[in-house]
Each structure stands twice: as structure tokens, then as C-alpha cells.
Amino acid sequence: MKGKLISVLIFLSMCLSIQAQYPLQGRSFIRTLADTSFLGRGYAYRGDLKAAAWIENYYKKINLTSLGDSYRHPFTFSVNTFPKRxxxxxxxxxxxxxxxxxxxxxxxxxxxxxxxxxxxxxxxxxxxxxxxxxxxxxxxxxxxxxxxxxxxxxxxxxxxxxxxxxxxxxxxxxxxxxxxxxxxxxxxxxxxxxxxxxxxxxDSEYLKNLEAVNIAGYIPGKTNPEKLVLIGAHYDHLGLMGRKTVYPGGQDNASGVAMMLDLATFFSKNENRLPFSIGFVAFSAEEMHLFGSAAFAQNLPWNASDINLVLNLDMMCTGSDGIMVVNGKEWPEMIADFNKINTRESYLKEIKIRPNAQNSDHFPFTQLGIPAIFFYTIGDEYTFYHTPKDTYNVPLTKYNEVFLLLRDFINSCGDKTYRQPKQ
Ligand SMILES: [Zn+2]
The missing domain is CATH 3.50.30.30 (Glucose Oxidase; domain 1)
Structure with a gap:
């Protein structure tokens, strides 16, 4: 009996120490970003800018360094909205x-x-x-x-x-x-x-030359600050279809922004600082032909050749079947490094790969020759996509494991220069 009690206590303290080591805030980030007060992070009534301001405040709170005077990187485009009936x-x-x-x-x-x-x-x-x-x-x-x-x-x-x-x-x-x-x-x-x-x-209301913003900041590296890993996630979603119908976008992509902010929080702590820099960009207008990441890639605040890697996180709430890496096919050496960590730590069932596609914010960076990959979790436990049913209430099946995989990879491989195999 005593032995049983002791093993229960050991088990409980292990759980607690894991919790204390990785106090991830994903669930609460998603609850905030997918709250209906953010109006689906679209352009009617500028729900996008409400989310942008909240992300900006969080960057301030964890002391990310801005590139220039502010975290805001504006760009313009035109879009129709359905703000009323x-x-x-x-x-x-x-x-x-x-x-x-x-x-x-x-x-x-x-x-x-x-x-x-x-x-x-x-x-x-x-x-x-x-x-x-x-x-x-x-x-x-x-x-x-x-x-x-x-x-x-x-x-x-x-x-x-x-x-x-x-x-x-x-x-x-x-x-x-x-x-x-x-x-x-x-x-x-x-x-x-x-x-x-x-x-x-x-009622269609066409917003001409609307100004939207990407929110970017970074953690300067200790010894090699000009080199960096860039982590991105789009914060925009579909907004409103009429005044009363909100598309909250819990999975797409409050969950990816949450993962990015959890990584930013971890690496912003002094004891976790790395030799190289880590940049964070919350992209806007991903749902609008990738306008946000395209604008950012066209006006890069760093030399393209100094960016070791771009990790784009878009939909992070499942994981029972593992994770998919879009553009992973083009970077076998990088995927081998991910697999090494995953096999050693048994984080996820599988790391699957796909060829490159113009389906999220990694794409404009691939056009500059930067190693850029796009991660999404896979699993049938949550299927709500581009529907009002995609709310804050997401499963986060392997959220912690994905966080640990990305953290370990950045720690051990973030300063590597990956080369594409010759065709
Ligand atoms: Zn989407």
C-alpha cells in the first residue's frame, strides 16, 4: 500500500514538474484570439486590427525587440466585406x-x-x-x-x-x-x-486600399545576432458574413499564433537565449492570397541569406496522426533532423512531408530561396475548417509535444545551413 502511495506521489510530482517546466499558454491565447469580440479577425469593423493590437501588447510584455520604430509592418490591399445584413x-x-x-x-x-x-x-x-x-x-x-x-x-x-x-x-x-x-x-x-x-x-462594402499590418519582433542572438530563425503564423481569419455571423478561427489560425507566442515566450527568457536571433511574425491577409507574408518577404528587414530557416505554423490543434510538413520534400536533411529528435523523444506518431504548395505564408519565402516549411497537425479529432463552428473550443491533442519538437529543433539545429539536394 505504502509502495503504491509512493509511486502515485512520484507520478504526480513528475506531472507537476513537466507542468512547471513548460507552462504553455496556448489554450488561453486561443480563447482570446478566437473570442467573438475580435470579430473573426477579418476586415469588417477592423477585427484584424483588434487582434493585431493584442498581439503587439503581448510582444511588448515579453520584451521582443522591434525592427524599426514599432512592431507594425503595414501593407495595403482592397477587399469586399459583408458588415451588415x-x-x-x-x-x-x-x-x-x-x-x-x-x-x-x-x-x-x-x-x-x-x-x-x-x-x-x-x-x-x-x-x-x-x-x-x-x-x-x-x-x-x-x-x-x-x-x-x-x-x-x-x-x-x-x-x-x-x-x-x-x-x-x-x-x-x-x-x-x-x-x-x-x-x-x-x-x-x-x-x-x-x-x-x-x-x-x-450589403457589400468594398474597402479600397485598406491598410493591414503584420506584427513582427525578434529576440537578438547572444553571439551571432545577424543570423536568424524566423517563425511565422497568420492571425487573420474570415471575419463576418453579415453582422451576426462570426468566423472565430480557433484552429485556423488562433492555434498557430498561440504556438508562435508560446515559443516566443520560451525563447525570450534569458536562460533560453540562443547564439542566433529568432524572429516572430504574425501575418495578416493569409486568407487573402497571402498578401501579408508576400509584402513582408518583399520588404525583408533582414538579408535573405541570413535567414537560416522559416517555420510557418498554420493549424496546430490536432496531432493524433502526427504532423505534416509542406515543402518538407525539398529539404530531406532538415526533415531527417526533425525525425531524429522525434524518434528519440517519442513526441509524435509521424512527421509526414508534402511538396511545396502556395497554401500558406511559407510560400513567398520559398520564392526567395530561403528554406521555408509549413507545419500543420493532422488527425480526425477536429474537422471544422472555414466554418463558424471553428471556435476556441479546439482539442490541442499534441500541442505540448509539437511545442517541444519545435523547441528542441530550434535549439539544436537553428544555426544549421540546410542545402537542397542537387536535382
Ligand atoms: Zn484558412
């Missing part, structure tokens, strides 16, 4: 925005009732004779054919119908322009053959 009624039935339908951000404002025409793509309705007889002004085409990319001539818009089992994924990247026609997506089971009218009301 968002209404869709099929006959008299009001649908739930974000959960039952989405309106594409390239749609113009509208406030009206339209005829519903449900139809296969190659229908009689696109024929001139039919058009002459009936006309299409005042009609919206509802179709299951996802290969049609715009409404046929004469229609006011197009709504694609998807099976109720499919995810309803909203994006904001098409909001750089406003089309003349309305477009959207909804679940096919919410419309019946007898439904004849759709009422749509929403």
Missing part, C-alpha cells in the same frame, strides 16, 4: 448563415426577391429561344453542377447546391473584386421542387 429566405423559410448557406464575397449588394430556377447545366434554360420567351432577369439558378463557374446570361446569380454531408467552406479570397452577379452555396436538402422564390438581402 445577411438574409436568405427560400419561400418563407429563413436559412442560417454560415451553417446552411454561404454567400461568396465577390457578390454585389442586393435586397430583393428572385425567381428560383433549378436546373441542370446543359438545360433548355440556356437556349436562346427559351430566354426570349421567358427572360431571366429576376432569376437565380440553383444547380448541383459545380463545374459551372458563373450564371448563364440573363440570370442575376447562381447558388450551388451541395449534399448535406459536405462541409460548407467559406473563403474570402474571391473578395478582391465584386462581380455583377450574386453567387453562393447551400445545402441541397433545404430546397424543395415546389419552392419558387428566394429573398436575398446583404
Amino acid at each position: 445577411m438574409l436568405m429566405q427560400i419561400n418563407q423559410h429563413t436559412l442560417n448563415p454560415g451553417l446552411e448557406y454561404i454567400i461568396y464575397l465577390s457578390s454585389p449588394s442586393t435586397d430583393g426577391k428572385y425567381r428560383i430556377i433549378t436546373d441542370p447545366a446543359d438545360s433548355i434554360h440556356t437556349k436562346k429561344s427559351y430566354l426570349k420567351k421567358h427572360g431571366y432577369s429576376g432569376s437565380i439558378l440553383f444547380t448541383t453542377n459545380l463545374t459551372i463557374t458563373s450564371p448563364p446570361a440573363g440570370f442575376n446569380g447562381i447558388i450551388w447546391l451541395i449534399p448535406p454531408s459536405d462541409p460548407l467552406i467559406w473563403r474570402v479570397s474571391d473578395g478582391t473584386i465584386i462581380n455583377k452577379w450574386i453567387s453562393g452555396k447551400m445545402y441541397s436538402n433545404l430546397i424543395a421542387p415546389s419552392d419558387s422564390t428566394v429573398t436575398l438581402a446583404f
